Amino acid sequence: MPVTPYRTNLFQDRKELHQLLLTGKQQSLVKGCPQIVSISEEIEVLDPLAVLQAIAKPDQLQVYFEKASQREAIAAIDATLCLKTEGTNRFQKAQEFIQTTLDNLLPGGNLNLPFSGPHFFCSFTFFDKKQAVHSPFPAATIFLPRWQISCVQGSCVVVANVEINPQTNLQLLVERLCNQLRRISWYERRVSNVFEIAPHKIIKQAPKNAERFKSSVLSALESIRANQLRKIVLASAIDVLSPKPFNLVDSLDTLRKRHPDCYIFSSSNGKGQNFIGASPERLISIRQHQIEVDALAGSAPRGKTSTEDGAFAYQLLSSEKERREHQFVINFIVEQLSDLGLIPQMLPTPQLLKLSNIQHLWTPIQAQLLGDIHPLEIVAQLHPTPAVAGVPTKMAQEQIRRYETFDRTLYAAPLGWVDYQGNCEFIVGIRSALIESEKPARLFANAYRARLYAGAGIVAGSDPNKEFAEIQLKLQALLKALL
Numbered sequence: 091m092p093v094t095p096y097r098t099n100l101f102q103d104r105k106e107l108h109q110l111l112l113t114g115k116q117q118s119l120v121k122g123c124p125q126i127v128s129i130s131e132e133i134e135v136l137d138p139l140a141v142l143q144a145i146a147k148p149d150q151l152q153v154y155f156e157k158a159s160q161r162e163a164i165a166a167i168d169a170t171l172c173l174k175t176e177g178t179n180r181f182q183k184a185q186e187f188i189q190t191t192l193d194n195l196l197p198g199g200n201l202n203l204p205f206s207g208p209h210f211f212c213s214f215t216f217f218d219k220k221q222a223v224h225s226p227f228p229a230a231t232i233f234l235p236r237w238q239i240s241c242v243q244g245s246c247v248v249v250a251n252v253e254i255n256p257q258t259n260l261q262l263l264v265e266r267l268c269n270q271l272r273r274i275s276w277y278e279r280r281v282s283n284v285f286e287i288a289p290h291k292i293i294k295q296a297p298k299n300a301e302r303f304k305s306s307v308l309s310a311l312e313s314i315r316a317n318q319l320r321k322i323v324l325a326s327a328i329d330v331l332s333p334k335p336f337n338l339v340d341s342l343d344t345l346r347k348r349h350p351d352c353y354i355f356s357s358s359n360g361k362g363q364n365f366i367g368a369s370p371e372r373l374i375s376i377r378q379h380q381i382e383v384d385a386l387a388g389s390a391p392r393g394k395t396s397t398e399d400g401a402f403a404y405q406l407l408s409s410e411k412e413r414r415e416h417q418f419v420i421n422f423i424v425e426q427l428s429d430l431g432l433i434p435q436m437l438p439t440p441q442l443l444k445l446s447n448i449q450h451l452w453t454p455i456q457a458q459l460l461g462d463i464h465p466l467e468i469v470a471q472l473h474p475t476p477a478v479a480g481v482p483t484k485m486a487q488e489q490i491r492r493y494e495t496f497d498r499t500l501y502a503a504p505l506g507w508v509d510y511q512g513n514c515e516f517i518v519g520i521r522s523a524l525i526e527s528e529k530p531a532r533l534f535a536n537a538y539r540a541r542l543y544a545g546a547g548i549v550a551g552s553d554p555n556k557e558f559a560e561i562q563l564k565l566q567a568l569l570k571a572l573l
């Protein structure tokens with residue numbers, strides 16, 4: 091992909107912008123196919139979530155990511171190009187789509203800022219095929235956004251990706267791009283809450299949920315005793331109904347304030363359904379060839395006092411069962427990275443990751459990226475880890491299908507971005523919910539539904555009551571943000 095030495099403030103200089111687009115047009119003539127021109131420019135400080143609120147439309151694909159503790163947020167709005175696919179080779183197809191797009195892409199503007207240059211936003215479902223006819227998300231969605239707005243530690247960048255073909259009217263395009271950028275920069279810099287009075291919501295949790303979950307745990311423990319399984323992560327879902335639509339931006343705004351140590355995320359399917367969450371788990375990040383993967387498994391509540399909190403932490407760190415549950419995840423990640431010829435490195439004992447309502451055993455694993463391994467090859471190798479599936483993986487996935495009566499959709503699956511230089515960040519979509527902000531569901535007496543998901547790792551020695559209590563604790567992260 092050639093990098094063009096254009097000025098860094100292309101939107102200020104229409105002649106230069108026109109010239110870059112013209113190069114794209116000429117390239118599309120020579121290559122005989124449309125080209126993408128990607129323009130990056132620094133803008134005044136704004137909140138990407140406020141831009142999402144101001145310009146995104148419900149019928150557009152959208153993704154939002156934020157790590158408040160690192161002062162990092164990014165919004166991707168509408169798709170210039172998109173691939174929706176499924177099957178066992180979905181990661182491979184996604185990789186090919188990205189490569190083909192980059193072969194026909196001309197980047198311009200300021201490429202030296204964090205998040206400048208084209209980024210591809212990806213969401214994968216837990217399973218590689220649709221679980222139900224009306225599944226809200228395809229097994230893989232990869233898109234190059236029309237507009238990408240990011241803010242990293244006070245430095246904000248806008249990236250516009252436009253498709254050009256020999257017929258494109260460049261003057262009109264320049265006009266349209268500059269107008270849209272003006273709209274983005276003018277908008278409110280802070281999220282304005284739409285609902286002054288919180289809508290009344292009814293929590294609907296089938297009473298059978300608890301019993302069904304506990305009997306699944308007992309049955310899974312039987313499979314563990316029979317040596318068919320060593321670990322399985324079983325999840326539960328609850329439905330929250332509301333007479334008013336759920337507001338995506340309000341929910342994200344609440345989540346980022348309540349869970350600054352988590353990755354706040356949302357992925358919208360362009361049909362009024364949004365998958366949102368506050369996940370503590372990073373599947374992988376690659377920055378300048380440095381890979382980081384989280385092994386996260388083993389949980390305890392937070393204490394009400396520092397003494398109680400310390401006691402919970404001590405129990406967690408010294409529990410043989412929690413350490414075993416955690417070790418399965420480490421072993422899997424190390425094995426999968428080693429299979430790719432990488433050399434994983436980590437500290438010998440887990441650390442504690444303390445979140446607002448729960449604490450976990452956490453082992454960050456590092457490796458140096460070697461050769462030309464694509465980030466999605468590593469994602470394919472890592473998903474699903476035993477933090478969300480089990481050991482052995484295939485058997486655990488089969489059993490999950492048998493025990494869980496709901497569609498996992500994006501729950502516990504990789505969600506993230508890959509950039510044009512091979513950097514990436516993927517989180518695991520846990521502590522999450524599917525919210526409906528467009529059409530009320532007839533099935534629920536025309537109310538709007540939010541489905542919340544959380545799971546727990548089951549190993550020999552697990553207690554069904556304790557695992558159910560852990561799930562309730564995890565569900566609180568989302569429940570409090572929606573109510």
Ligand SMILES: C=C(O[C@H]1C=CC=C(C(=O)O)[C@@H]1O)C(=O)O
Nearest residue numbers: 387388389477520544545546547
């Ligand atoms: C599967 C979930 O959590 C995983 C991540 C951290 C701790 C876990 C545990 O202790 O069971 C789970 O493996 C979830 O929150 O839905």
